[in-house]
Amino acid sequence: MPELPDVEVFRRYFEATALHSRIAEVDVIDPDLLRNGATKELKAAAIGRTFQRGRRHGKFLFGELNDGKAIRFHFGMTGFLHCYEDASEAPAHARVVFTLRNNRKLAYDCQRKFGHVGIVENIDAFLSEKKLGPDALEIDFNEFDSAVLGRKRPVKSNLMDQSRLAGVGNVYSDEILFQARVHPESAPSEWPKPVARKIYKVMHEVLETAIKSEADPARMPKKWLTPHRVSGPCPRCKGELRKKKIAGRTSWFCPACQQRL
């Protein structure tokens, strides 16, 4: 689930639920999620501070604290946030829980533990250290064209490469290419400008519409591929959708609608 639109929905949820109340306690239920096991450091950085705002870059969410530091959330494949007051509402796989002075609790839940949580001293320094590319909603066309499309491997691999473009993963790369009518394995040495522009434009439309749909496939336009990736005919031509491993991931596309370039 957590690609750019999902994380943007989490960011908005975070801002609606967790800001401006002092952090009273941090429970690290599963230290695996901290990667370096620095429970003490996480507590020391967070307790007594307040969250000032949420910032997102690609698939990362940062909860900015009132001293310039931030709590970093990455959601892996199964992570999400849930805010509640009564302990009975705690989600099933809560790994880290922030208790606020207003009695609310913000839980980071991650069933498969592919995600991680930690402290970041400086967000911009972290992003360059991690070699993350520009956010998919902020990259300009020229950079998109050269960094993302100017490669030899399948276009799908490039769209998913976080060091070139941050935020797009398996599901949304399929959706973007479906709507741009481009085959995911296309890898021309030079992309025709109109096609490059189309992919760029469609990427914005897909991501923005997905955010408006709360990243919920059931609320997405019926003509989209995403709600049909389990089975079923192409929502455009009614032909058979194909499932194939590309770039190591299960990809869905319509061989009739999507042109190989």
Add this chain to the structure above:
DNA sequence: CTAGATGTTAAGGT
């Protein structure tokens, strides 16, 4: 019981 699932990354190959 086996295969596979939205992400990342170390390791191996060309």
Add this chain to the structure above:
DNA sequence: CACCTTAACATCTA
């Protein structure tokens, strides 16, 4: 060296 692919990670479900 640049580039690309695969396996592995932890856990649950179809």
